[in-house]
Amino acid sequence: MSDVTAAPTSPALWTAAVDDHVVGLGWSPSGATVAAASIGGPILLASAERGETVADLSGHGLGTTSIAWRPGAGELASGGQDGCVRLWGESGELLWEVELGSAWVEALSWTTDGKRLAIAAGRKVCVLDPAGREQHVSTEHPSTVLDLGWRPGARDLELGAATYGGVRMWRPARGETRTLTWKGSVLRVAWSPDGAWLATGDQDATVHLWRIERGEDMMMSGFETKVVELTWDATSRYLATGGGDSVAVWDCSGKGPAGRTPAMLLPEAGKVTTLAFAPEDTRLAVGTAGGRLAVYEGTGRRRLRFEAELPAGVAAVAWSPDGTVLTAADAVGAVVAFAAGGER
Secondary structure: OOOOOOOOEOOEEEEEEOOOOEEEEEEOOOOOEEEEEEOOOOEEEEEOOOOOEEEEEOOOOOOEEEEEEOOOOOEEEEEEOOOEEEEEEOOOOEEEEEEOOOOOEEEEEEOOOOOOEEEEEOOEEEEEOOOOOEEEEOOOOOOOOOEEEEOOOOOOOOEEEEEEEEEEEEEOOOOEEEEEEEEEEEEEEEEOOOOOEEEEEEOOOOEEEEEOOOOEEEEEOOOOOOOOOEEEOOOOOEEEEOOOOOEEEEEOOOOOOOOOOOEEEOOOOOOEEEEEEOOOOOOEEEEEOOOEEEEEEOOOOOEEEEEEEOOOOEEEEEEOOOOOEEEEEEOOOEEEEEEOOOOO
């Protein structure tokens, strides 16, 4: 079912800029700072209040690939094509750097308590503590690790790593591994907030949804392109997926989405490039290659709350921790903030 077309256009609260396509966008846990990483390497730290520059970080000389704020702390991890991981303070100071000996760093993931940082480095995963000390290193995966994520709420720390042939599940402290097997290349992993489900976006235009405790695998197919856009709502009930010119919102309550028809959103502005549910409710931000930014709310037949335009195409979106402000970045480096619900 498509969206309602009439909606107010949201004015920008502020704008900022980096010098190239934005590959990473995120708010500090305090809500005071927004980080935007460019594909060329530099990282902007901007004031979340007015968008003023806090610091221009050198990032990674051969290109930045990933950024991740440490939960509960004003510290930003970054990884790049130079095979290094760096940790920056919220005011821009370099706290430490670690060379991993790989050609590049593909992805970063902090545990929810901020005590472990997992790094996808070539075919291996490395786990560091907040001081940059190595804790664990995995054995080699079948191919480059393209994404990773810690399972929320797990009694023993467990990490899912996306690779060819499925998702390698690893408990570093125990040295235990198991594989959620799929004969294809997994590009993205997304845990439900309650840790019960793991969704994967795949090269072969499918989405797999794993019920972890039972080992059940549900496959959704029929997408137009490979799927790299996945996001869960705060309740773990709704999973939104891209993979083309539309967004499918799957109801994963009860027995899951098998046999259910997803709610469909049609932004009508080219391929969906980025998705993000708000931190505490079912508002869903959608960005497209054609430059449309839309926020939907509700369940089932979703209502279009507001829309805006970023002419160069929407590359990334990120919500403030309290869900009142939505930032979006485009393909040439503009970063724009919008009021997205409630008073600031």
